[in-house]
Amino acid sequence: MPIWEPENECMSRSELEQLQLERLQATLNRVYRNVSFYRKRFKEMDFRPEDDLTEPADIRRLPFTTSKDVSDSYPYEMFAVPLREVVRVHSSSGTMANPRVVGYTRQDLKTWSTIVARILSAGGVTQDDVIQVTFGYGLLTGGLGIHYGAERIGASVLPTSVGRTERQIKIMQDFRTTVLCSTPSYALVIADRIEEMKIDPKQLSLKYVICAGEPWTDSMRREIEERLFVKVTDNYGISEIMGPGVAGECLEQNGMHLQEDHFLVEVVDPATGRNLEPGEEGELVLTTLTKEAFPVIRYRTGDICRILTDPCPCGRTLYRIGRIRGRCDEVVVIKGINIIPERIGDILEQIGGERPVYQLVATRHGHMDQLEIWVEVTERFFYDKMREQRALLDIMGRKITNFIGITPRIKLVEKGSLQREEGRVKQFVDRRD
């Protein structure tokens, strides 16, 4: 498969390290000058980029940036350019009190589409392909991120966005889609529906599936490949860093090449923050090297993985990250949406006037992930009349849907019936396996 930017994806490690050093110096000098958050931080610890950065590893002296920092700077506090130079704004799913807002300059959008073009090329996409993008178009970065990269390659893009599976399948048949971009679980939903609709998957034109958006397993990959007769690659993106394109697998399927000329990668022990060696599993920490509008220094992604440094037969010299093993904070990922169980409690409290005892349960029906919220009844959450009871459940469902973007099933359960550990109810139970 062709490499989109061989001069950048295959450069020698020493050339790459020099480039990283130069870009890191420029980035630190710019955030020190333009972002009060970082200037304050650097000053507090007496870090002067011009004196204290001699090699990229010196960045380890700097504190981490957390999702809370980004959330607290809602909406524009951490932008490094005036708003008039920002041509696009995206926002994370609302797991926090404030969502995490990120901005892009015109050049940032060019960089973004280039790195998405890289991961799509790596996953088999060429200008001859018809690519169906089933990620959400909107404030989240998934849809538009992939879209611009696919256009950059020159593929024919079908921006079908999320949902309406039968229509997706009809489009896939009629428009002769050759590449599907979806979450792994949605690829399996499509496979199930194709089977139900008695369509022969071999009659489809599909060749590749570009998967992203949620932690998954190798057995899911094999299942998608066997049932849809495709080759499947894994991809990693995070909106605080850029969106899709941060890392992507090539057809060797042995880990996701990280765009190291644009991002500096570290893996740290989530508990102590200590830097780990390549190969050791820990929390992925990323620093942007070329972002203009929204540079971030040592951002804790919350995603668990490891760095793979052994050479890849594809010829790219960029290091890879292994499959994302899960989230290290309390964030729960369901259908590609990050959910913090505490926040669900906040909503229930708003509705009922008191914080009920509740538990989030993730289940998998076929290949469809479902969020259930089990709430123990109390007087405030219990009505004699069926109608009132149902109205309450409706309100709860609607409010939560508005907040997190997916529709949960809400179940009222008997007081004291939720499983307790050391007297406390576990806020999240994963029954997806």
Place this chain on the structure above:
Amino acid sequence: MLTVKSVHTHYGSIHALKGVSLHVRPAEMVALIGANGAGKSTLVNTICGLIKPTKGRIEFQGESIETLSPEEIVRRGIALVPEGRQIFCTMTVEANLEMGAFIHRRNGQQVEMDKESMYARFPILRERSRQLAGTLSGGEQQMLAISRALMSRPKLIVLDEPSMGLAPLMVKEIFRIIQELRQEGRTILLIEQNARAALQIADRGYVLETGKLVLEGDGSVLLEHREVQRAYLGKGAREIWDA
């Protein structure tokens, strides 16, 4: 080919370069832009061995050169076309060229050949070969300065403000010559205040500000960069950006 790593340079008590890194690949033209006093010429002088860095490394073709003498650096293949040209005014044009070939002085045949090719490139220099260099016009002096640098058969040419003090038409001509050198596959580090002209012909560029590197990118990208446009190309209002 040339790699500068976190270099610091002091002029007495003035911290002129504060951890600057850059690189130039073979057959690449890299532009270094920045306002007056940003540290551009200090960087050039540091690369060419005229000032020693207080910290950091400079590698040329994989070997450290930051401790070498200017003469040894020329021998390794770096030729400087200095700011203000600095030709030898009281010597003839021809003698100036021969001075450029100082390190090859034992190879008379090569020097003659190279001189011939300089005259072919700039016929005006042949016409004036017996004249004192000080009598040349500014543009002619710049051609002479470039030729003198080429006489050392450099692997990397460093051009420090080649358009400075020249009439607009001559500036255009000098940039045409630089572009010609680039098309011949020569490796060039171009230091310029004329950011637009430099970025238009450069593969990549760096922006230096008060001794610090603040931007790096492809020439075309920097040309479009809002900060560069504001600060160096006179487009849009200058932003006071202190929170």
